[in-house]
Amino acid sequence: MNDQWTVVVGVKQVPDEDDVSLDPDTGTLDRADAEAILNRPDRNALEAALRIKDEVGARVVAVTMGPPMATPVLEAAVAMGCDDAVLVTDRAFAGSDTWPTSLVLAATADYLDADVVVCGEETTDSSTGQVPPGIAAHNGWAQLTYVEELDPLPEDEQIAARRDVEGGHERVVADLPVVVAVAYGENEPRTAGLHRKIHAENEFEPVELTADDLGVDEDAVGLAASPTQVGGMETVEPVERERERVETPSELVGALADEGVM
Amino acid sequence: MPVDVDEYEDVWVFVEEHDGDVAPVSWELLAEARDLAAELGEDLVALVIGEDVDDVAREALRRGADRVLVADDPVFEPYRADPYGEQFRHLVEERRPDVVLIGGTHTGRDFAGRVAVPAHAGLTADCTELGIDEDGHLEARRPAFGGNVLATIKCENHRPQMATVRSGVFEAAEPDPDRDGEIERVDVIVDEADTLTSVLDRSVGETADITDADRIVAAGGGTEGDLDPVLDLADALDAELAASRKAVDEGWVGHDRQVGQTGKTVRPDLYVAVGVSGAVQHVEGMNDSDVVVAINDDPNAPIFDHADYGIVGDLFEVCPELVDLLEDADDPTEVPA
Numbered sequence: 254m255n256d257q258w259t260v261v262v263g264v265k266q267v268p269d270e271d272d273v274s275l276d277p278d279t280g281t282l283d284r285a286d287a288e289a290i291l292n293r294p295d296r297n298a299l300e301a302a303l304r305i306k307d308e309v310g311a312r313v314v315a316v317t318m319g320p321p322m323a324t325p326v327l328e329a330a331v332a333m334g335c336d337d338a339v340l341v342t343d344r345a346f347a348g349s350d351t352w353p354t355s356l357v358l359a360a361t362a363d364y365l366d367a368d369v370v371v372c373g374e375e376t377t378d379s380s381t382g383q384v385p386p387g388i389a390a391h392n393g394w395a396q397l398t399y400v401e402e403l404d405p406l407p408e409d410e411q412i413a414a415r416r417d418v419e420g421g422h423e424r425v426v427a428d429l430p431v432v433v434a435v436a437y438g439e440n441e442p443r444t445a446g447l448h449r450k451i452h453a454e455n456e457f458e459p460v461e462l463t464a465d466d467l468g469v470d471e472d473a474v475g476l477a478a479s480p481t482q483v484g485g486m487e488t489v490e491p492v493e494r495e496r497e498r499v500e501t502p503s504e505l506v507g508a509l510a511d512e513g514v515m
Numbered sequence: 516m517p518v519d520v521d522e523y524e525d526v527w528v529f530v531e532e533h534d535g536d537v538a539p540v541s542w543e544l545l546a547e548a549r550d551l552a553a554e555l556g557e558d559l560v561a562l563v564i565g566e567d568v569d570d571v572a573r574e575a576l577r578r579g580a581d582r583v584l585v586a587d588d589p590v591f592e593p594y595r596a597d598p599y600g601e602q603f604r605h606l607v608e609e610r611r612p613d614v615v616l617i618g619g620t621h622t623g624r625d626f627a628g629r630v631a632v633p634a635h636a637g638l639t640a641d642c643t644e645l646g647i648d649e650d651g652h653l654e655a656r657r658p659a660f661g662g663n664v665l666a667t668i669k670c671e672n673h674r675p676q677m678a679t680v681r682s683g684v685f686e687a688a689e690p691d692p693d694r695d696g697e698i699e700r701v702d703v704i705v706d707e708a709d710t711l712t713s714v715l716d717r718s719v720g721e722t723a724d725i726t727d728a729d730r731i732v733a734a735g736g737g738t739e740g741d742l743d744p745v746l747d748l749a750d751a752l753d754a755e756l757a758a759s760r761k762a763v764d765e766g767w768v769g770h771d772r773q774v775g776q777t778g779k780t781v782r783p784d785l786y787v788a789v790g791v792s793g794a795v796q797h798v799e800g801m802n803d804s805d806v807v808v809a810i811n812d813d814p815n816a817p818i819f820d821h822a823d824y825g826i827v828g829d830l831f832e833v834c835p836e837l838v839d840l841l842e843d844a845d846d847p848t849e850v851p852a
């Protein structure tokens with residue numbers, strides 16, 4: 254009962270969506286010149302995890318599944334205050350959709366003996382929001398999505414949350430272990446202190462885990478094990494707008510009258 | 516792990532209800548799924564989970580379902596991911612539907628994965644278009660990268676083919692009071708003792724449906740929480756109030772009025788964005804509007820690229836002026852003889 258909680262935070266490196274451009278001739282995405290950043294909703298997840306630590310004491314471990322190139326997001330997490338960070342990396346994971354991705358993260362959470370897994374609401378590059386419920390489903394754990402506030406209840410081995418639901422809110426109590434997806438923008442993520450930043454960038458090395466370490470069957474991950482495939486990408490012609498600047502409200506009313514919408 | 520896809524048939528639509536109120540997206544999906552089922556030559560089955568949901572089940576028949584499966588039990592009210600997911604998964608494994616459609620609401624996105632993972636089904640998030648390809652596979656299309664790209668997702672070797680679908684992208688069919696069909700009560704396999712969560716309280720008000728509105732005035736972060744100018748403008752235009760996520764996150768406007776990627780897709784004749792910056796995630800939800808007007812004090816705000824008419828100015832000045840003009844226009848004494 255007095256065991257300290259382990260809080261695992263899932264983070265992801267994504268291309269800055271403001272930077273992703275589309276080649277107008279080929280219709281392909283140009284992500285190469287987009288800066289790789291920490292998925293913005295994950296900052297809210299990190300903050301929520303660190304607040305659990307502030308409140309009840311916990312070991313907070315950031316986890317990312319990705320290539321070694323993704324290490325900077327783990328450094329950012331450690332700089333913010335995470336105790337440790339794990340890079341889950343294996344060629345076998347390449348091409349995974351949300352099913353194998355959540356399988357690997359579920360296995361990682363299990364391996365780390367997580368009491369609470371905290372994720373961002375969704376990633377800005379694929380925006381499915383399916384990974385947190387997927388982790389919970391793979392492990393048969395409780396889940397809380399669209400969470401705005403968390404109240405750890407360590408004496409009951411539970412966590413309470415305020416969730417956003419259509420048209421209102423609810424308060425839910427979940428048994429541990431639990432997977433939490435924090436609603437984007439719901440808290441004010443702390444900034445990293447200079448000291449921790451220097452530590453994260455110079456002394457910190459993430460632990461690396463492979464499919465083998467996690468006991469994950471290589472046939473259960475990667476492109477071949479992904480139920481969904483991208484069958485094609487079409488560029489969408491941007492909606493043509495007049496983009497007319499009007500100087501005064503009466504000009505606007507006139508224009509709208511001409512459009513027949515008044 | 517691929518399955519024999521021919522063993523799976525029928526198109527299922529999850530009818531989301533809370534306390535007897537049905538989420539409008541469920542009826543939108545039922546209308547769209549009618550066409551998919553016809554194309555596949557399969558039945559359209561509605562799935563209703565809740566407590567005392569007979570009325571909802573009958574309504575699903577009137578709205579186009581051939582059959583309705585009902586799981587009726589107190590364990591399902593209010594909604595929780597684990598009992599819903601467990602019951603739904605059981606039905607999917609027992610009856611093997613070909614296609615399963617779920618509204619892309621918080622509820623739908625919460626538990627879809629809870630079904631898809633154990634079933635090893637393909638799940639596509641937040642689709643805006645659905646079709647059937649020449650091999651009879653579902654083609655689920657969803658915008659990516661701020662709506663610049665439409666990605667087509669397929670699931671060829673796994674079943675069911677699951678998708679969550681945004682609110683407001685399809686049109687609900689009018690209920691036909693003469694339509695009838697079979698309502699089947701299914702075994703409830705969930706036990707309260709096994710649940711992992713409990714809902715302490717739930718407070719929801721009337722939810723607004725902005726997806727049907729002809730005119731919309733949207734409030735953004737620029738209002739800084741003072742919605743009066745926006746509300747007055749909405750009043751003068753006889754428009755519905757909507758909001759950007761910023762205004763929703765700040766608690767100024769309810770989530771049911773949020774427009775955008777994680778909100779609703781709207782298609783009014785007139786959309787007035789007031790103090791809204793025009794972030795890609797917002798624009799995605801309003802791009803189908805007929806005429807877009809932007810009011811913003813920053814001449815470089817991206818919203819102006821997505822607007823037909825833009826006024827650069829302080830919303831606290833522009834809105835009241837517009838209201839005055841509109842009210843004068845409405846006032847018959849002002850009409851010149």
Ligand SMILES: Cc1cc2nc3c(=O)[nH]c(=O)nc-3n(C[C@H](O)[C@H](O)[C@H](O)COP(=O)(O)OP(=O)(O)OC[C@H]3O[C@@H](n4cnc5c(N)ncnc54)[C@H](O)[C@@H]3O)c2cc1C
Nearest residue numbers: 735736737759760761775776777778790792797812813830
């Ligand atoms: C995963 C994810 C999902 C998201 N989903 C959505 C979504 O569904 N919908 C959505 O809207 N956003 C969504 N966002 C958020 C989005 O990226 C933006 O943060 C948000 O839309 C900003 O809201 P805003 O433009 O109203 O506010 P701000 O960014 O605060 O912009 C306010 C604007 O008002 C102008 N302004 C300020 N004062 C005045 C004044 N006095 N008069 C006139 N103009 C003024 C400013 O110039 C500025 O352009 C999502 C983000 C993420 C990461």
